[in-house]
Every structure is written in structure tokens, then in C-alpha cells.
Amino acid sequence: MSTEPTASGHEAASPAVDPPAWLQRIKSNYCRVCGSPLKLLKPDGEREWRHVCGSCGYVDYHNPKLVVGCIVEHEGKILLCRRAIEPCRGLWTLPAGFMELNESTAAGAARETWEEANAAVKVLAPYAHWDIPVIGQAYILFRAALAPPYTFSSGSESLEVALFAPESIPFDQLAFSSVSITLRLYLEDLRAGTFRLHHGVIDKRPGSQPNDPGAFVVRDHMALELGGASATAAGPGVQEQ
Amino acid sequence: MSTEPTASGHEAASPAVDPPAWLQRIKSNYCRVCGSPLKLLKPDGEREWRHVCGSCGYVDYHNPKLVVGCIVEHEGKILLCRRAIEPCRGLWTLPAGFMELNESTAAGAARETWEEANAAVKVLAPYAHWDIPVIGQAYILFRAALAPPYTFSSGSESLEVALFAPESIPFDQLAFSSVSITLRLYLEDLRAGTFRLHHGVIDKRPGSQPNDPGAFVVRDHMALELGGASATAAGPGVQEQ
Numbered sequence: 300m301s302t303e304p305t306a307s308g309h310e311a312a313s314p315a316v317d318p319p320a321w322l323q324r325i326k327s328n329y330c331r332v333c334g335s336p337l338k339l340l341k342p343d344g345e346r347e348w349r350h351v352c353g354s355c356g357y358v359d360y361h362n363p364k365l366v367v368g369c370i371v372e373h374e375g376k377i378l379l380c381r382r383a384i385e386p387c388r389g390l391w392t393l394p395a396g397f398m399e400l401n402e403s404t405a406a407g408a409a410r411e412t413w414e415e416a417n418a419a420v421k422v423l424a425p426y427a428h429w430d431i432p433v434i435g436q437a438y439i440l441f442r443a444a445l446a447p448p449y450t451f452s453s454g455s456e457s458l459e460v461a462l463f464a465p466e467s468i469p470f471d472q473l474a475f476s477s478v479s480i481t482l483r484l485y486l487e488d489l490r491a492g493t494f495r496l497h498h499g500v501i502d503k504r505p506g507s508q509p510n511d512p513g514a515f516v517v518r519d520h521m522a523l524e525l526g527g528a529s530a531t532a533a534g535p536g537v538q539e540q
Numbered sequence: 541m542s543t544e545p546t547a548s549g550h551e552a553a554s555p556a557v558d559p560p561a562w563l564q565r566i567k568s569n570y571c572r573v574c575g576s577p578l579k580l581l582k583p584d585g586e587r588e589w590r591h592v593c594g595s596c597g598y599v600d601y602h603n604p605k606l607v608v609g610c611i612v613e614h615e616g617k618i619l620l621c622r623r624a625i626e627p628c629r630g631l632w633t634l635p636a637g638f639m640e641l642n643e644s645t646a647a648g649a650a651r652e653t654w655e656e657a658n659a660a661v662k663v664l665a666p667y668a669h670w671d672i673p674v675i676g677q678a679y680i681l682f683r684a685a686l687a688p689p690y691t692f693s694s695g696s697e698s699l700e701v702a703l704f705a706p707e708s709i710p711f712d713q714l715a716f717s718s719v720s721i722t723l724r725l726y727l728e729d730l731r732a733g734t735f736r737l738h739h740g741v742i743d744k745r746p747g748s749q750p751n752d753p754g755a756f757v758v759r760d761h762m763a764l765e766l767g768g769a770s771a772t773a774a775g776p777g778v779q780e781q
Contacts, residue, residue, distance in 0.1 A: 319642075321641070321642060322641075326572065326573045327572050328572060328573060328574070328575065329570055329571060329572055329573070329574070329575035330570060330572075331567065331568050331569060331570055331571075331572050331578075331600060332567045332569060332570070333569070333570070334569065334570035334575050334577075336575075337572075344696065346655075347640065359572060360638070361641050362603075362605045362606065362638060362639060362640070362641065363606055363639055363640075363641060364603045365603065365604055365606065365678060397601070397603060398603060398604055398678075399588065399603070399604075400562070400563075400602050400603065400604060400673070400676045401560070401562060401673050401674075401676070402673055403671040403673055403741040403760065404669070404671050404678060404739075405671075405739075405741075405760060414587075424739075424762055424764055425669065425737070425739045425762065425764070428645070428666065428669075428680075430644040430645050430646075432641070432642050432643055432644055433642075435641045435642070437606060437639075437645060439669075455585065493767070496666070496737050496764060496766075498645075498646075498665075498666045500644040500646075519644065519646060521665055521666065523665060523666075523737060523764075523766055524766060524767040525737075525764055525765060525766060525767055526734070526765040526766055526767030
């Protein structure tokens with residue numbers, strides 16, 4: 300993929316005169332430190348518009364959030380959760396959620412799997428990284444194996460939890476673009492007999508529903524072929540140090 | 541690596557009675573939406589303590605931030621920037637910085653390289669992901685090649701920018717643990733003739749300086765062997781789709 304920057308080094312140059320509309324929509328009105336009103340301005344030496352406190356000078360930066368989760372394998376099947384909460388209540392997803400401070404991505408992915416599916420897992424390897432700029436999220440999904448006692452059940456955010464054989468994955472009832480794309484690639488890799496490491500960008504049509512068909516495209520997909528990794532639904536397959 | 545969760549699914553269980561000290565240290569005093577005071581409490585159905593607005597109910601979540609950057613290769617050498625700003629003013633680093641909303645990790649890494657080194661690059665492949673829980677950051681570093689017109693110079697945050705042969709990298713004058721660890725592995729991979737994909741956790745001793753020797757350890761290091769990737773300091777070496 301090519302990411303040769305424009306003169307400003309940005310995918311989309313910042314407007315010179317007004318802050319971008321998406322920034323104006325962020326509800327950042329008051330300073331979290333001193334409670335004074337924030338103003339949108341370009342601080343000295345910065346290219347970007349920021350929410351800045353007129354009183355104490357605090358800058359309220361807005362950064363992408365990490366969503367972490369697991370593709371849990373057990374006896375050739377993949378664990379999915381049917382969502383009990385919005386968005387996409389009733390649809391199936393991989394166990395995943397926002398990474399917390401004070402944990403690693405792998406630990407966060409295991410924690411989310413525990414919370415949503417009451418399943419203990421062994422994290423095997425990173426599998427996919429998807430940036431979704433329009434919603435300010437980056438997904439990191441790991442391959443994992445169900446761990447002793449090899450049990451699972453619905454957490455508070457799930458209506459049900461089940462293991463699906465690759466050919467039975469309900470692609471027409473999946474909750475999110477990132478989940479749909481990841482599972483399609485995962486099945487491709489299983490068929491090819493080798494797991495790859497996937498990295499790319501999901502562009503969503505602003506305002507579209509989370510899994511609206513045709514509402515998203517993958518671009519800048521980098522698929523790194525792994526050496527010595529035999530793809531079986533339950534095998535570890537990667538070097539661990 | 542093993543990430544079998546404890547009963548709570550956490551690396552460190554939350555105290556039952558008081559919010560953790562690190563959370564109490566975060567200056568989250570007022571609601572960014574309505575300006576009312578925030579309180580630390582456990583919302584209904586949540587395991588974690590949160591800063592919650594007593595007036596409008598807004599929850600001020602704190603999430604890890606992504607730092608993105610490039611290992612830029614050109615004619616067998618690696619591009620480093622000497623920092624003009626704190627922390628670690630005067631020490632050398634890979635071009636990297638906080639990912640912004642509205643961009644991808646790869647585009648952010650190219651943007652930071654443009655801002656700090658006035659260098660256009662072609663991003664080749666992800667190379668390393670490091671979680672640093674104690675400072676709430678996740679580093680994502682890409683391999684990249686210097687792109688036309690193959691020039692570079694100091695950006696406003698750099699004192700100087702230079703290309704270093706692998707044997708000349710100033711390991712005793714590097715700015716950050718993540719940079720030091722990444723460059724050591726990169727040289728290992730160059731010597732072995734194959735790039736790997738690295739993922740792991742950097743544990744820092746709280747309160748230590750950014751590159752204090754012995755102040756950090758790498759744990760849960762997963763090194764994924766890549767197939768068909770010939771490691772030369774300038775070659776692409778990965779499948780691009």
C-alpha cells in the first residue's frame with residue numbers, strides 16, 4: 300500500500316479557516332480540569348484545531364479508541380456471541396470491547412471474552428488490525444484457544460454464546476463490518492492452510508448502520524504471510540517467545 | 541504467551557472498596573458536556589470505577605492512546621530524529637506521535653514522519669505493536685521506505701534528522717524504551733534475513749525516566765515469523781493486496 304502524504308502529510312487537509320465539521324460535532328464544551336468553557340482554536344505551533352480551555356490552557360485532545368477482542372477456536376469451531384445490547388442487538392459478534400487503561404491489548408481481549416462469554420482463553424497471536432477512521436476506532440483481534448475448563452455461557456451483554464463450524468457462521472446476521480471482514484479472511488486462511496496477519500482500513504459511509512451491506516469498503520489491506528504457521532482452527536501455529 | 545484471565549478477567553483486579561490510585565490521579569473534575577462536577581463511582585452493571593457527571597450522567601471514560609510511527613529505510617540505513625522537545629530533548633528517536641481522529645494508523649505514521657523529518661515515505665508493513673499500560677499508550681510502528689524526492693530535514697520537533705547504518709545506531713542515546721526495543725529487534729531480524737511481526741507489553745517502573753536503563757521489561761513477546769519476506773533494509777518484502 301502507498302501512504303505518500305500530501306503536502307500537509309494528511310489524508311485530508313485541515314480547512315484553513317474553520318474547524319472541520321466532525322470536530323465541531325464533538326461535545327467538548329467545558330474543561331475537565333477547571334470547568335471553564337473550551338474554545339476551538341489552533342494553538343501556537345499546531346496544525347490542528349483543538350478544544351482549548353480559555354482559563355487554565357488545558358487542551359482536550361480527542362484520540363482514536365482501541366477495541367480489542369478474540370477469535371476463539373475450540374475443536375475446529377469458532378465462538379460467537381449474540382448481542383443483548385444495542386447497537387445490533389440480536390446479531391452475532393466476536394467477543395470484543397473497548398480497551399481499558401492499565402491493561403494490555405491481549406489482556407483486554409481476554410477480559411472482554413470473559414465478560415461477554417464467560418470463557419477463559421489462551422491468546423495465541425494477533426490476527427487483524429482494522430482502523431475505522433469515521434468512528435474513531437481501531438480494532439485489534441487476536442486468535443485464541445478456549446482454555447480449561449473449556450466452558451462458556453452468556454455474559455450480561457450476550458443473549459447467547461455458541462460455537463460455529465466454519466461453514467455455519469451466520470454471515471447474514473453478523474453485527475459489525477470489522478467482524479464480518481475478519482471472519483471472511485479467517486475462513487480464507489483456514490482454507491489456504493496458513494494464517495496471515497491482516498492490517499487495513501475500513502471506510503464506512505458516514506451515518507450508515509453498523510453492518511449495512513455496501514456501507515463499507517476495506518482499503519490499504521496488507522496481508523502478511525506467516526511462515527511456519529499451519530492454520531488449523533485449534534492449533535497455536537505461531538512462534539511464541 | 542498465556543493470557544488466562546483471573547476470575548475477574550483482569551490482570552490486576554479492581555479494589556472492591558476504593559477507586560485505584562492511578563484513576564484518582566487523573567484530573568477529571570468537571571463534565572466536558574455540561575460543566576458540572578464529576579464523581580468517581582461504579583455505574584450500575586459496570587465492574588469499573590468511572591468519572592460520572594452528577595448532573596447529566598455523562599461518563600468520562602479514559603482509554604489508552606495510540607502512538608504511531610515509522611522505521612524509515614533508505615539505502616540500507618535507518619532514519620532517526622534528534623528530539624527538540626521534552627521529554628528526552630537531545631536524544632534520538634523514530635519519527636512517531638499520537639494518532640489523530642479521522643486518520644488511519646499508517647497515515648498517522650506517515651504524517652508524523654512528515655512533520656518530524658520532512659520525509660515522504662511509503663508505508664510497507666506493520667512491524668511492532670507495544671502496549672505500555674503504565675502510561676496508557678499503545679505503540680504501532682511500521683516499516684517504511686523513503687519515497688521521492690528522497691529528502692529529509694528537521695521538522696519543528698527535531699534538532700536534526702539523519703540516516704544511520706545499522707552498526708551506527710546510537711543505542712546509548714535513544715529516547716524511549718519502545719524505540720530501543722524495536723530497533724534491537726529490527727537489527728536482529730536484519731541479521732537473520734527475515735522480518736518478524738512483533739507484539740508485546742512493555743512494563744515500566746512507575747515514575748522512571750523514559751529511557752532509564754533497567755526501568756522496563758518486555759513481557760508476552762509474540763514474534764510472528766513471516767514467510768516469503770526477505771529482510772533487507774530497503775526491500776518491501778511483504779505481500780500487498
